[in-house]
Amino acid sequence: MTKRGQKFGKVLFASMLLTLTVALSGCSGDKAAGDSTQIADTSAANSSEANTVANAETDTSSEVPGEATETENDASHITIGIPQDLDSLVPSLSQGAGTQEILYNIYEGLYKPDSEGNLVPAVASDYTMSEDGLVYTFTLREGIQFHNGNPVTVADVKYSIETCAGLNGGEPVISAFSNIVSVETPDERTVVITLKESSSPFMAILSTVEAAIVPADVTDLQTNPIGTGPYKFVSRSLQENVVLERFDGYWGEPAHIKDITLKVLADSDSIVMNLEGGAVDLVARISTAQAAELGDDFEVLEGTMNLVQAMYLNNAAAPFDNEKVRQALCYAVNKQEILDFVSEGKGTLVGSSMFPAFGKYYVEELNDLYTTDLEKAKALLGEAGYADGFSFTMKVPSNYQQHVDTAQVVAEQLKQINVTANIELIEWETWLNDVYQGRDFEATLVGVDASTLTAGAMLSRFRSDAHNNFINYNNQEYDAAYKEALAAEAVMDDEKATEAYKKCETILAETAANVYIQDMCELVAVRKGFTGYTFYPLYIQDFSKLDVQ
Amino acid sequence: MKRKKIYSPNFIIGLVITGAMLLLILIGFVHTPYDITKMDSAAKLAAPSFKHLMGCDNFGRDIFSRVLKGMGNTFVIAAATVSIGTVCGVIVGAFTGYFGGLLDEVLMRVNDVVFAFPSILLALVFVSIFGTGKYNVIGALGIAFIPSFARIVRGEFIKYREMDYVKSARLAGVGQLRMIFVHILPNAMPVLTSSIMIGFNNAVLAEAGMSYLGIGVQPPSASLGSMLSESQTYLFSAPWYALFPGLMIILMVLGLSLLADRGAK
Numbered sequence: 067m068t069k070r071g072q073k074f075g076k077v078l079f080a081s082m083l084l085t086l087t088v089a090l091s092g093c094s095g096d097k098a099a100g101d102s103t104q105i106a107d108t109s110a111a112n113s114s115e116a117n118t119v120a121n122a123e124t125d126t127s128s129e130v131p132g133e134a135t136e137t138e139n140d141a142s143h144i145t146i147g148i149p150q151d152l153d154s155l156v157p158s159l160s161q162g163a164g165t166q167e168i169l170y171n172i173y174e175g176l177y178k179p180d181s182e183g184n185l186v187p188a189v190a191s192d193y194t195m196s197e198d199g200l201v202y203t204f205t206l207r208e209g210i211q212f213h214n215g216n217p218v219t220v221a222d223v224k225y226s227i228e229t230c231a232g233l234n235g236g237e238p239v240i241s242a243f244s245n246i247v248s249v250e251t252p253d254e255r256t257v258v259i260t261l262k263e264s265s266s267p268f269m270a271i272l273s274t275v276e277a278a279i280v281p282a283d284v285t286d287l288q289t290n291p292i293g294t295g296p297y298k299f300v301s302r303s304l305q306e307n308v309v310l311e312r313f314d315g316y317w318g319e320p321a322h323i324k325d326i327t328l329k330v331l332a333d334s335d336s337i338v339m340n341l342e343g344g345a346v347d348l349v350a351r352i353s354t355a356q357a358a359e360l361g362d363d364f365e366v367l368e369g370t371m372n373l374v375q376a377m378y379l380n381n382a383a384a385p386f387d388n389e390k391v392r393q394a395l396c397y398a399v400n401k402q403e404i405l406d407f408v409s410e411g412k413g414t415l416v417g418s419s420m421f422p423a424f425g426k427y428y429v430e431e432l433n434d435l436y437t438t439d440l441e442k443a444k445a446l447l448g449e450a451g452y453a454d455g456f457s458f459t460m461k462v463p464s465n466y467q468q469h470v471d472t473a474q475v476v477a478e479q480l481k482q483i484n485v486t487a488n489i490e491l492i493e494w495e496t497w498l499n500d501v502y503q504g505r506d507f508e509a510t511l512v513g514v515d516a517s518t519l520t521a522g523a524m525l526s527r528f529r530s531d532a533h534n535n536f537i538n539y540n541n542q543e544y545d546a547a548y549k550e551a552l553a554a555e556a557v558m559d560d561e562k563a564t565e566a567y568k569k570c571e572t573i574l575a576e577t578a579a580n581v582y583i584q585d586m587c588e589l590v591a592v593r594k595g596f597t598g599y600t601f602y603p604l605y606i607q608d609f610s611k612l613d614v615q
Numbered sequence: 616m617k618r619k620k621i622y623s624p625n626f627i628i629g630l631v632i633t634g635a636m637l638l639l640i641l642i643g644f645v646h647t648p649y650d651i652t653k654m655d656s657a658a659k660l661a662a663p664s665f666k667h668l669m670g671c672d673n674f675g676r677d678i679f680s681r682v683l684k685g686m687g688n689t690f691v692i693a694a695a696t697v698s699i700g701t702v703c704g705v706i707v708g709a710f711t712g713y714f715g716g717l718l719d720e721v722l723m724r725v726n727d728v729v730f731a732f733p734s735i736l737l738a739l740v741f742v743s744i745f746g747t748g749k750y751n752v753i754g755a756l757g758i759a760f761i762p763s764f765a766r767i768v769r770g771e772f773i774k775y776r777e778m779d780y781v782k783s784a785r786l787a788g789v790g791q792l793r794m795i796f797v798h799i800l801p802n803a804m805p806v807l808t809s810s811i812m813i814g815f816n817n818a819v820l821a822e823a824g825m826s827y828l829g830i831g832v833q834p835p836s837a838s839l840g841s842m843l844s845e846s847q848t849y850l851f852s853a854p855w856y857a858l859f860p861g862l863m864i865i866l867m868v869l870g871l872s873l874l875a876d877r878g879a880k
Contacts, residue, residue, distance in 0.1 A: 474674065474835045477652075488833070491747060491834070
């Protein structure tokens with residue numbers, strides 16, 4: 067009897083293990099949609115800010131702060147699911163894109179990006195730039211105050227910028243800010259920033275959350291974050307939630323919803339449960355599969371993730387050092403079929419390292435440069451001396467389910483031209499180390515996004531001597547075109563610069579630097595009754611525009 | 616009298632299940648109804664039907680074909696793992712158990728160290744150093760499985776080395792290697808056999824766990840564990856996707872457990 071009991075126990079144990087395995091599935095779920103393949107580099111030098119600094123005075127900026135009318139929804143509350151806890155509450159120390167997109171609501175820089183990707187005045191109300199592009203003079207917004215009620219002074223601005231630039235001692239927090247020589251405050255409303263050399267992306271970098279203005283006299287920002295944004299910090303429970311409240315002294319258009327709770331949903335498989343169960347009202351970047359599981363209580367909004375998903379090829383590794391081989395892969399891959407398999411056809415096809423949110427820089431025609439043509443692909447392989455095909459290893463970060471899925475479809479498509487793609491799943495940290503920094507790979511399938519809406523944020527990495535040129539792209543024509551763009555920017559010839567950037571993109575596409583696929587679709591689940599979710603062309607969640615019906 | 620009854624119902628059930636599993640695995644090696652990586656957009660998440668016995672996955676791949684191949688992969692990995700564990704474990708266990716002394720102390724402390732880590736954790740470390748993939752998983756799990764076999768065999772050898780028949784054989788001048796492998800090892804076989812079966816079950820589960828975590832069999836190949844992992848998103852919309860691989864794991868483990876129990880009697 068005992069023996070039987072033991073045996074039964076063993077079987078039971080085995081089945082329990084299995085059940086547990088299924089249950090544990092939650093832990094490893096597809097975080098793909100989560101915190102994006104954020105490998106854009108704020109320090110990406112020499113890009114263009116060009117026309118992104120637009121309409122200096124918008125109608126909101128003329129509002130007198132402190133008199134923001136109490137909005138109607140005073141009891142309103144929303145719970146928003148976020149994929150990970152915030153890595154820091156101090157803007158200059160924040161790292162993850164998932165953290166910065168939240169801090170966007172608490173802190174503001176002198177300028178900040180709006181939903182069109184333009185830079186609009188925030189803590190500053192205006193600025194002028196000297197002819198040589200070395201001296202920026204900002205005018206402090208009148209009457210603007212911090213969440214603790216203290217007015218923002220030029221000393222606070224000086225302190226914040228100097229901290230980021232490392233002028234108060236220590237390393238510059240933002241590497242591009244090492245270009246700053248001095249921050250001066252000639253009077254109570256003027257801040258003058260002097261640069262070593264002119265830099266067109268300066269304003270864009272100044273507008274990121276890292277460069278936010280913080281009070282000089284508050285030393286415990288980590289536990290007591292104080293900024294000037296539309297929401298102020300109330301409390302935080304580590305790995306659990308962050309509570310925000312509308313800041314009624316906000317200078318601009320006040321937020322609609324009064325209370326916001328950000329609930330950490332580290333387990334992506336619990337997202338559907340949390341939404342359906344009513345624990346959260348809004349979750350951004352869910353997968354198509356999750357969206358399909360949601361009931362009628364939810365509206366699924368569709369935007370784009372603003373990145374370029376591609377099979378990035380190491381242009382220095384055989385056989386990808388041969389342009390014909392790379393082109394053959396482009397002809398063999400059917401992008402639309404990938405979308406159909408992986409995301410129910412959702413997503414925007416791209417043909418070069420640029421996505422539609424960039425507007426004028428985006429060249430749509432490049433999408434059709436390689437229409438699927440297996441015969442042509444085989445012919446090109448034959449010309450390159452690989453008539454019998456070849457095999458290579460594709461490293462894919464395992465935490466991004468969408469990339470893993472895409473990789474499988476690509477591998478299947480390449481079989482048709484006798485090319486074998488062996489998929490190797492690796493951890494995200496390993497990917498950063500080996501592939502991105504070590505450049506030790508043949509092919510990889512990821513998305514690359516941009517930290518600012520400057521063409522350089524996408525294109526500078528493909529210069530042959532760029533430090534982040536992880537695909538080892540080496541094309542002199544490209545380098546020349548890029549220089550041309552920079553030269554045009556230096557003399558503020560925007561049209562010519564745009565032309566040159568477009569030429570860069572065309573070269574990338576024509577030489578098949580990578581097998582470009584898509585700008586993935588971003589799905590946001592919002593409980594019916596809430597409105598106003600706004601997609602940004604950058605990695606930003608703007609809570610102030612949310613409203614209750 | 617119970618001793619004489621060779622075929623207990625449990626044993627027969629175990630035999631049938633294991634036999635059926637082996638048959639499926641064999642079929643999988645020779646032929647699958649569909650190419651296991653062939654995608655079909657028309658059959659995405661199709662429910663089980665006569666065309667696709669177990670339905671289709673999110674790429675429209677035939678789950679039955681993938682289960683057949685996946686079982687094969689799981690079986691090969693588990694068998695190779697247990698072989699490594701058994702061979703090394705028997706050698707280590709036999710020598711330490713038979714000779715004792717310093718060798719025993721040193722090897723068994725090393726054994727304890729390896730044993731102290733959960734096998735999955737140890738395998739994770741191994742894989743993070745040598746990379747992912749089928750053969751690395753075999754190596755990783757194989758090493759992790761050595762200590763348990765070594766202990767069992769050592770225990771048996773300690774028991775037998777002082778027995779009269781061993782003493783008399785020794786007096787008759789039997790060599791040490793012959794003594795270990797011809798005279799004592801066969802006596803340890805019953806215990807060893809059942810621990811091999813239990814070990815095989817653990818290896819099946821460990822492989823499933825590793826592939827589930829994405830470090831075993833790499834896509835687009837299939838193993839039961841990786842299929843479970845891929846299916847979790849579709850647990851509600853396509854339950855058959857998770858059900859069949861899961862069922863196969865249960866059946867494989869159940870069948871051998873029933874057999875192993877008989878062997879232990």
